[in-house]
Amino acid sequence: MLYNLNIEDVLFLDIETVPQQPTFHELPENFQKLWTQKSAYFRAEGQGPEDVYERAGIYAEFGRIICISSGVVVQKGGERFFRVKSFHDDDETKLLASFNNMLNKFTNHPGKCLCAHNGQEFDYPYIARRTLINGLRLPKILDLAGMKPWDVKDKLMDTLQLWKFGDYKNYTSLSLLCAAFNIPTPKDDIDGSQVAGVYYGEGDLDRIVRYCEKDTLAVANLLLRYKGEAIIGMENMEVV
Incomplete structure (x- = not known):
């Protein structure tokens, strides 16, 4: 499948998330209690729930999306370019509505699929969960009810899963x-651990x-490398 894949049929994406509030103490009281319960599973001895609150952004119930970047590979004049569009807003509902509308249009054609790194464990379910929490309709490609595992794998590609080659460790x-x-x-x-600080701070x-x-x-x-093809340089990235 990998070598037969048309790279122009793939929509690549990445999301950035942050905790719902800048600090633990700014959470509503019921969510403070719920985070205290949730974080009990990974807090070290002597740590309180406020000490690990920076991790809240990775959980869809305690975090929110502030940016989704999506891009496609295009050919122009015999040369490959990467065309990227970002959906970002302090209002998550607006962000998701715009992104999901684009996603439905892109995937309304045969053979189209998504690709993210660790997408199956993070990006795809996070987008779906936050979509539902915001009272929006799931985009068709993320409405997985009744789908077979192999159908999901073909539509929701993951460069991490491809690299595992069946290794789950x-x-x-x-x-x-x-x-x-x-x-x-x-x-x-910056890296992912600094996103909340840059956003709130x-x-x-x-x-x-x-x-x-x-x-x-x-x-x-990375997917191009998996296919044994040349990568696209930053100078060939077009932001739209």
């Missing part, structure tokens, strides 16, 4: 795979968007 980061395949790293400014959403777009290009380049 290890997580391999996008940064490590970029280094292994000699792909220019997108981690030249600096209010710099544009900086987060740029980081997210670079990650999306890195995912596309």
Whole structure:
């Protein structure tokens, strides 16, 4: 399947998430109790729920999406370019409505699929869960009820799962795979652990968007490497 895949049929994406509130103590009382219960499973001895609140952004029930970057590979004049569009807003409902509308249009054609790194464990379910929490209709490609596992795998590609080759023991980061395949790293400014601080501490959403777009290009380049094809340089990334 990998070598027969038309790279122009793939929509690459990456999401950035943050906790619902800047600090634990700004959560509603019921969510403080719920986070205390949830975090009990991974807090170290002596840590309180406020000490690990920065991790709340990775859980759809306690976090929210602030940016989704999506991109496609296009041919122009015999040369490949990566065309990327970002959906970002402090209003998550508006962000998701716009993104899901685009997603439905893109996937309304035969053979189209999505690709993300660790998408099956994070990006795809997170988008779906936050879509429902915001009272929106699931995009067709993420409405998985009744779908067979192999159908899901074909529609929702994951560069992490492809790299595992059936191995369920290890997580391999996008940064490590970029280094292994000699792909220019997108981690030249911030990384995922700093997103909440940049968003709440600096209010710099544009900086987060740029980081997210670079990650999306890195995912596309990783899949190109898997296919044994040349990567696309940053100079050939078009932001629309």
